[in-house]
Amino acid sequence: MVNSLPTAQGLLPFFLAYIWLIPMFPLAGAFLMLLFGRVVRKAVVSAVCVGSVAISFFFACGAFLQLIARPADERVAQVILFEWVPAGVYHLQSGALGRFVADWGFLLDPLSAVMILVVTGVGLLIHIYSTGYMAHEGGYYRFFGYLNLFMFSMLMLVLANNLLLLFVGWEGVGTCSYLLIGFYFHRKSASDAGKKAFIVNRIGDAGFLLGIFLTSAVLGTIRFTEILPALTVSNLPVGAPVLTAIALLFFVGATGKSAQIPLYVWLPDAMEGPTPVSALIHAATMVTAGVYMVTRTNAIFQHAPFAMEVVAGVGAATALFAATIGVLQNDIKKVLAYSTVSQLGYMFLACGVGAFSAGIFHLMTHAFFKGLLFLGAGSVIHAMSGEQDMRKMGGLAKKIPITYWTMLIATLAIAGIFPFAGFLSKDLILGKVYEHGLLLWLVGYFTAGMTAFYMFRLIVLTFHGQSRVEHDVEHHIHESPKSMTIPLIILAGLSIFGGWVGWPEILRGSNHFVHFLAPMITSVQEARVPASEAAQAHLGEVELMLLSEGLVFLGILFAWFLYLKRVDLPEKIKAHTGGLYKLVYNKYYVDEIYDAMFVNRTKDLATSLGSFDNAVINGMGVDGAGWLTRYISTLSMWWDTWIVDGSVRLASRLIWLVSQVARMFQTGLVQSYMLVIVIGVVGFLSYYFWVLRHLHS
Amino acid sequence: MPYLLPVFYGIVIVLVLPLLAGYIVLLERKVMADMQARLGPMRVGPHGLLQPIADALKLLIKEGIIPAQADRWIFLAAPLVSVTMALLAYAALPFGPVFQIADLDIGLLFILAISSLGVYGIVLGGWASNSHFSLLGAMRSAAQLVSYETAAGLALVSALLLGGSLSMKSLVEAQDQAGAWFIFFAPCGFFIYLVASIAETNRAPFDLPEAESELVAGYMTEYSGFRWSLYFLAEYANMIVVAGIATTLFLGGWLRPLASFHGHILGTPIEILDIFPVIVFLGIGGYCFWRAPRQPVQIQKLVMVLFGGLFLVLAMVMFGSLFVPAAMPGIHGAFWFIAKVLVYLYAFLWFRFTFPRYRFDQLMKLGWQFLIPLALTNVLGVGVAQVLRQQLGWNAFAAFGLTLLATMGVAAWLITLGDRRDRLAAAAPAGGD
């Protein structure tokens, strides 16, 4: 199985050689579930699924350790099982010979190593959590089967060694997200949300697919390991329009998958799915696939400065935009969803300014604390027996302490309080952005404050103040079972310490994480950063940290004051700024605008097309064809009956007649036979004489 | 002139033959009477010497009946066919060195062919008379003739091998040169031909076609008068023919017995043995004159004297011919020939009165299972003997004695075989034909 490896060294260590097994375990689990899950008990289901994910997590850890055990320049392991799409050789625009080959290959390098750790780790925790959360739900095996299938797809996405295989995983996670959002398919809103997610993702995927095509057409390869050499070979100048196009198309895909403007609208609705799904797919892993992909192809992006600018701009805009919406949401999961969108915007902002490793760093930490937040929210909803509206909560801190504390930690992390994980990653990003330009920095800065505000608004509304819980759910509020709380605790720990791998040098740390990812990032960017700014950036960094900390604390105080001390104020504000409030509260009517602009137009187009279809295609085309066919067939039936069959019958009749004649010869009487002989002799002799006459004349 | 002599001979034969036949009948009756210790015909003429003429007249004036259902023309033609064929055969019979109508170089075959045609007279007559007796008789005779013709032909082949020719004349001459009659070389052949010839002429004990006790008179049942006599004539003519064939082939034809002995009377070219015919005729004539006075009636005395005179005349002819070398061989040859024929015919009569009649299947068995194989063996033996004698220069009697013994052995084996077959047939449940 360990066949020709492009990397220099010979035989790979065990775990690196068998990285291709990591996705296979969940796949096996998924198969077992979707085929036999119906007939086995829940214990078996949870054992199989959690076990499979645990095994793949174990393999991932082994692979990671064996990878970092190698020298920094050899930290790449590629296993190609077999050639999937055979190689097609063709000429590129540059005249060079392109060799497009998509193989079933697995690539493990620092980037994917981080990703598989996040995916399998968080995935494992969420699986464990789900066993408790879904314990009383129907379709238990179905849920876990989908979940395992998602794990497989995500790991394929992460471990793919070429764009096409990555796209396979990409589509796989999309499908799984559709299935899981619509898990409660009996609820129309759920199935609608699933469809919405799926369709919106289609738009992005189309862009991504075009990007892949363009890549193979321009660079002649879709292997990640060969993209950079191909770029250098095809001496395209930095900022070549082709590369820009490719990058933009990739980014369209990323916006679709990672819920950026303008394609973010599906993510809030995706909250219809079970909370673990929201945690795993729509907070921790899938939605970050876009960031991963952009980072994976950063070489192209770095050669397309304009695209980088677009990415940064969109990221910043999304971050601010989503944050503003999040401020006024009452549904606890919606708040978290918008915060996710905004955090993803942060990541893209980082990527846009070239701080890919910062983006990935934030991705990791975000996976930790946002997953924790969602799980906590899930725990709260569990305790509130399905209630999601924060206005009907409050004062739960005493009743569900573990949830409270863990969520508090996560909130502090996302708000960016020193020294939680979020602080390190966010401030790394902000620093890079500050180096890049002031406007974007201001946006990010402000967004950080708003994040702190709405997150603490969530905490306060949920856990503090007097309870607004309805009476019938009041009495059986209870702490979640161990299977749910233990993952919370673990994630809380990660939210605290998980970010310390990226402790900045400025604080006497050595940024291991960035150095670890450094080989992944092509350094075209350095040219664009003047040395002088790089020199003064160090001074700016500490100030920026202090500034953001200040703003964050301001936001926290604001929230505390607004929603705990003066509870009447929000209503007043609402009354005074009615229009704005309404606008923000209704999410800027984006859905309505989309409906008006695209969806209804699409529907109108569809209706007109449908009518056209009915009138022309069906009416004239299909029905006409049918009509024509019917009459032709009647005609041909007539033909068949009278000409074809007729000829057949005629033939048989003729044969019958001939045989009637022939029968007369077969009398069985010797003498008639002899008469025939005589006839033959006479004929022969006559012919002989005839010939003779012609011979002599 | 070349055509005159044969025509003369023909006329003579056609005139003499019926008379001869009649007297053979008389002879037959006399012999029968003698064997049965009777006198036989005595009334018509002295010792019934005119009996044949009387019978001939009676038959000629009798009414000829034609059955209503008969096939007329065939009924009329059949006896003629018989007689014609019987008489045609004489065309090749050498009564003497010169006394022969036509010396065909295939004379023997000619005779066989003609005699084989004689059967049609019988068959057609039997069929045409439209009577079951006749038909059965005809079929019997047809089967019989066809069967025994084979045996007879094969028996004759042995003589042909010895003679090396088909012409009767040269056959006799061959015997003359050989110094011995062929009967001494191939006695088996002669014996087979004897039996076969009896069967061919429908004589007892093979006279099934006209077996009185079974079918009234066989193929002649419906015949009467002249036509009946024609059949009769044909039968006796055939007897003479087969006798002549046997005589020619086996008994040395016209050759005098001991032909190689040439003892002359002193001072004369006359051989002693040539006197013998004269003595015979003289004796007969003398006997007639001696018996003449003892006849009861006057006319009989006269007739007796006439006969005596006739034989005296014959004696004179014989004696006179001794001094005419041109005519002598012919006349004496004729004498000897007829003498041998009469001897042969005597054997016929003898058999007739001593043997009981065969059953038809016995007849067929005898013909097919005994005579024909034996004849084949005989032909083979004679051929081998010829080779031994001519190629290897054996002594003639040694060679022929050897082959004779071999043939005898085969004959014995065939007889035992036939006996066993009969026993098996008797043991097995009677079935089939």
Next chain:
Amino acid sequence: MIPVTHYIFLSLALLTIGVIGVLTRRNVIVILMSIELILNAVNINLVAFSRMFGQVHGQVFAIFIITDAAAEAAVGLGIIIALFRNRETVLADEMDILKW
């Protein structure tokens, strides 16, 4: 000497008559006899040719043909007897078992 064509025409006439007999008569025995007639015509030709060429081979062939005629007659008559035994008829057009 008589030219050979005379004999040929004689045998031709016999052949024609024999063929007519074979083709038209109903009695099987007559048919057999007609066949004999045809063979006979052939023999005439052979003998005439042997005379014409001054060789005896023609006669030898005639002998062979006569032998064949004998064999054919024997077998044919045996067939006729068996047939008569089984079907009580000697008419050719009542024997059409060949058809089935």
Next chain:
Amino acid sequence: MGTAPIALQYGFFYFFAGLAILCAILMVCGRNVVHSAIFLIGSLLATAGIYLQLTAEFLFIVQVILYVGGIMVLFVFVIMLVNLDVASRQRQFNKQVWLAVLLTIVLGGELGLMTHVDGSIFNSVNAPQALPANTNEVATALFQTYMLPFEIASIMLLVAMVGAVLMAKRRGA
């Protein structure tokens, strides 16, 4: 007979030829089978006469002995065995008689025409030379030149005899 004057030769020939043809016609047309047989015998005998006129004495004898004395006797025998008066009272000719007669006459005409196509062998050798009495030659040819055919013919005769016996035998006998 080969040495007879030419007029006599022609006389013999035409007499026997006419006899043969006449008997043949009567044989074919006759209603009574026995008559047919008799006429056939006549025809065969006439043919034998033709042989004699052709100085083929041996063949003449063979014809008489074998054909007339053997085969035809068999025929007559069988005719009497299976004699059917009904047969003689029935229709003698089958349905195809006229067509057959016509065709056969056409055939005969064509065959006769064959002898007159120029370049045919009959015109080339037109005067048969006299063949002496030739039984010996026939025998030589038969037993030396045609030894093997002779043996084969004899074996064929044997087979035919056995076959005839078997066929004529009644079943179970």
